Amino acid sequence: MTADSIASAYFALSNARDLESIFAMFAADATYSSDNTGLYFGIQDIREMMTAFFGAFPSLHWEVHSRTALSEHIVEIEFTLKAKNSANEELVRPGTERIVVSGGKIAHVEVRNR
Numbered sequence: 001m002t003a004d005s006i007a008s009a010y011f012a013l014s015n016a017r018d019l020e021s022i023f024a025m026f027a028a029d030a031t032y033s034s035d036n037t038g039l040y041f042g043i044q045d046i047r048e049m050m051t052a053f054f055g056a057f058p059s060l061h062w063e064v065h066s067r068t069a070l071s072e073h074i075v076e077i078e079f080t081l082k083a084k085n086s087a088n089e090e091l092v093r094p095g096t097e098r099i100v101v102s103g104g105k106i107a108h109v110e111v112r113n114r
Contacts, residue, residue: 001104002101003069003072003073003074003075003099003100003101004067004069004075006025006075006099006101006104006106007067007075007077007099007101008067009025010022010025010099010106011062011064011077011079013025014060014062015060015061015062017054017060019047019050019051019054022050023043023046023047023050025105025106026043026046026105026106027043027102027103027106027107028042028043029041029042029043029107030042030043030046030105030106030107030108030109031107031108031109032045032046032049032108032109032110032111033108033109033110033111034109034110034111035095035111035112035113036093036111036113037049037053037111056085056086057083057084057085057086057091058084058085058086059083059084060081060082060083061081061082061083062079062080062081062082063079063080063081063082064077064078064079065078065079065080066078070098073100073101073102073107074098074099074100074101075098075099075101076096076097076098077096077097077098077099078095078096078114079094079095079096079097080092080093080094080095081093081094081095093113094113094114095111095112095113095114096111096112096114097109097110097111097112098110
């Protein structure tokens with residue numbers, strides 16, 4: 001699979017809330033950096049963060065505006081996250097996500113607010 005197809009699948013699985021399939025996409029020693037949640041090393045840390053994040057927002061949807069291959073291994077996605085927390089408060093957050101793929105697995109994710 002190409003980095004672009006992996007990035008596309010990652011967002012589709014996120015919108016489907018399929019965390020187990022998402023976790024299977026990550027390398028064991030992957031890193032994840034987000035303006036909103038912090039910095040994480042390894043699939044266990046990423047798993048804990050994502051599980052808590054999805055748990056805090058019963059409704060989540062990423063609208064992808066563009067997906068650009070920056071290189072063979074790096075894809076940049078412009079998106080808007082629309083979410084509702086358990087108190088039914090709405091969150092709308094535009095951002096940029098860069099996904100680095102190596103050996104068919106996600107090696108790094110970087111999320112930045114716009």
